[in-house]
Amino acid sequence: MESVMEEDRAPLQQRIESALQSSSGGQFHAEYRVMTSPMPGKGNGNGTDAPRWIAARGRVEYDAKGAPLRMRGISVDISERKRAEEEAQARQNEVMHLARLTTLGEISGSLAHELNQPLGAILANAEAGELYLGRTTPDVAEVREILADIRKDGLRARDIVQGTRSFLRRKSMNLEPLQLGDLLRETARMISSDAASRKTTVSLHIAENLPMVYADRVHLQQVIVNLFVNGMDAMESIPLALRRLTLSAVPCDNGSRVEISVSDAGIGIAAGQLPMIFQPFYTSKRGGLGLGLAISQSIVQVHGGSLAVENNADRGATARLRLPVHALVNVDEHSNDKTNTKTLTEALPA
Amino acid sequence: MISVATRIVHIVDDDESFSRATARSLKASGYTVELYVSATDFLARRQHEARGCVLADLQMPGPSGLELQTALATADNPLPVIFLTGTGDIPSTVIALKGGAEDFLTKPVLLADLVNAVDRALARDEQAAARRTREAAMRERFQRLTARETEVLRHVIAGRLNKEIGDRLSATERTIKAHRAAIMDKLGAGSPAELGRMTEELGVQPLH
Numbered sequence: 001m002e003s004v005m006e007e008d009r010a011p012l013q014q015r016i017e018s019a020l021q022s023s024s025g026g027q028f029h030a031e032y033r034v035m036t037s038p039m040p041g042k043g044n045g046n047g048t049d050a051p052r053w054i055a056a057r058g059r060v061e062y063d064a065k066g067a068p069l070r071m072r073g074i075s076v077d078i079s080e081r082k083r084a085e086e087e088a089q090a091r092q093n094e095v096m097h098l099a100r101l102t103t104l105g106e107i108s109g110s111l112a113h114e115l116n117q118p119l120g121a122i123l124a125n126a127e128a129g130e131l132y133l134g135r136t137t138p139d140v141a142e143v144r145e146i147l148a149d150i151r152k153d154g155l156r157a158r159d160i161v162q163g164t165r166s167f168l169r170r171k172s173m174n175l176e177p178l179q180l181g182d183l184l185r186e187t188a189r190m191i192s193s194d195a196a197s198r199k200t201t202v203s204l205h206i207a208e209n210l211p212m213v214y215a216d217r218v219h220l221q222q223v224i225v226n227l228f229v230n231g232m233d234a235m236e237s238i239p240l241a242l243r244r245l246t247l248s249a250v251p252c253d254n255g256s257r258v259e260i261s262v263s264d265a266g267i268g269i270a271a272g273q274l275p276m277i278f279q280p281f282y283t284s285k286r287g288g289l290g291l292g293l294a295i296s297q298s299i300v301q302v303h304g305g306s307l308a309v310e311n312n313a314d315r316g317a318t319a320r321l322r323l324p325v326h327a328l329v330n331v332d333e334h335s336n337d338k339t340n341t342k343t344l345t346e347a348l349p350a
Numbered sequence: 351m352i353s354v355a356t357r358i359v360h361i362v363d364d365d366e367s368f369s370r371a372t373a374r375s376l377k378a379s380g381y382t383v384e385l386y387v388s389a390t391d392f393l394a395r396r397q398h399e400a401r402g403c404v405l406a407d408l409q410m411p412g413p414s415g416l417e418l419q420t421a422l423a424t425a426d427n428p429l430p431v432i433f434l435t436g437t438g439d440i441p442s443t444v445i446a447l448k449g450g451a452e453d454f455l456t457k458p459v460l461l462a463d464l465v466n467a468v469d470r471a472l473a474r475d476e477q478a479a480a481r482r483t484r485e486a487a488m489r490e491r492f493q494r495l496t497a498r499e500t501e502v503l504r505h506v507i508a509g510r511l512n513k514e515i516g517d518r519l520s521a522t523e524r525t526i527k528a529h530r531a532a533i534m535d536k537l538g539a540g541s542p543a544e545l546g547r548m549t550e551e552l553g554v555q556p557l558h
Contacts, residue, residue: 112436113436115436116456117367118367119458120368120371120436121368121371121372122371123371124371124372124374124458124459125371125375128371128374128377128378131375131379142374146374149367149370149371152367153371272412273411284411
């Protein structure tokens with residue numbers, strides 16, 4: 001136990017103890033780091049070696065009275081896999097940051113246009129207000145309306161700045177293996193009360209045994225919620241009976257990707273607008289910021305996926321989000337850690 | 351002096367808040383303001399004898415400000431256009447100015463600068479309207495010419511003498527002289543030079 005790194009000791013101890021309770025079924029699985037003693041001629045030159053990651057799996061056997069007898073199991077060195085995962089993570093964050101920087105260049109023009117709208121209105125209103133107050137009988141009612149409008153535009157400018165800032169902030173992505181089915185059902189629950197109040201029926205078609213994806217849970221949910229909200233907004237003006245959102249998830253591209261689609265029965269997208277919908281600040285909604293799809297697309301791209309929107313043949317539109325199935329994650333289920341370590345190293349680009 | 355009835359600014363902008371604010375400051379400065387939410391809205395609702403000038407945003411959903419300018423340019427009554435834009439990128443500025451835009455302003459704009467631009471545009475509209483009135487009056491006078499007189503006129507502006515025209519039309523020099531006097535009288539031209547200017551303005555072609 002002394003060789004286990006200090007911060008990993010308590011969780012490891014806890015896992016062992018819980019495995020010793022017969023109610024747990026005796027299954028034991030833990031990953032932890034151990035310090036290796038320095039060996040002459042090896043290591044990093046400072047006399048210390050990097051800690052090794054160990055995965056331990058085992059089962060406790062009990063006696064007739066349910067008291068633990070012994071634990072059988074194996075310990076495997078998974079340092080290679082852990083290092084690969086950390087590298088992949090760092091690379092993803094770097095890609096995300098680069099994607100944001102590129103986008104910053106692209107949006108600066110539209111950002112200027114977007115901010116100059118409320119600024120122009122504020123300036124014009126202020127000058128009009130001065131003229132109204134300068135009259136022999138100042139029009140107080142008009143000035144009051146002007147001030148209300150100035151306040152509204154001030155808030156609008158603030159929203160634009162905040163929206164842009166949260167869009168551009170370097171927030172680290174925490175990519176992890178995800179069961180898409182669970183995540184999608186959870187996301188559908190998150191929007192269910194919103195859907196109910198907007199009289200929208202939501203149906204889910206999620207294929208059994210979807211392969212796992214390697215994704216950031218919160219970001220991916222943000223994207224799907226955004227697609228749901230877009231769908232509902234598009235159905236604002238259609239009869240209640242027709243308001244239906246369908247969320248589907250199926251493997252595609254010979255099982256190398258998963259397609260998540262959100263389909264609505266709304267007003268669709270005018271042909272001329274289709275090429276613009278992913279542009280930052282482009283919006284067809286009154287009061288919309290025009291960042292939803294732009295942000296969604298940048299998130300999906302960082303996941304190595306794609307996002308496309310098209311009009312349906314009959315009515316409404318469908319957003320299709322395709323995510324690559326993560327090779328590293330999906331081998332895990334069919335192999336032990338020993339071979340997995342090897343697969344991991346091979347699967348990573350040089 | 352431009353009369354109040356023609357001091358009209360047609361604001362074409364999809365940003366309701368910006369339009370309302372600009373309308374307020376222009377009204378407070380003594381202009382009449384009409385609001386349109388898009389280029390399509392403006393083209394559909396505008397009166398064909400409308401006066402004033404257009405203040406349009408360059409970037410709008412649907413047809414852009416530049417497309418509005420193109421559509422207006424082919425109209426009988428092309429109102430002067432002032433562009434207002436949030437970005438003012440160079441390519442569209444160049445296109446707009448080449449297309450005859452009166453002015454190109456960037457948002458946010460100071461009222462004083464806007465008023466200057468509007469006054470220049472209204473002055474140009476005033477000139478254009480005066481020219482249209484003069485042309486209409488001349489065209490109306492031109493309509494009073496008989497077919498024969500029109501024919502003689504086209505020979506005259508080709509620079510022919512009465513005798514040459516007489517030969518060509520199998521008429522005496524005296525008859526042609528009488529036609530010429532009638533033409534000058536009906537068109538209200540005081541001199542051959544004035545007659546030349548009028549026919550050029552109306553686009554009457556010399557007969558070869």
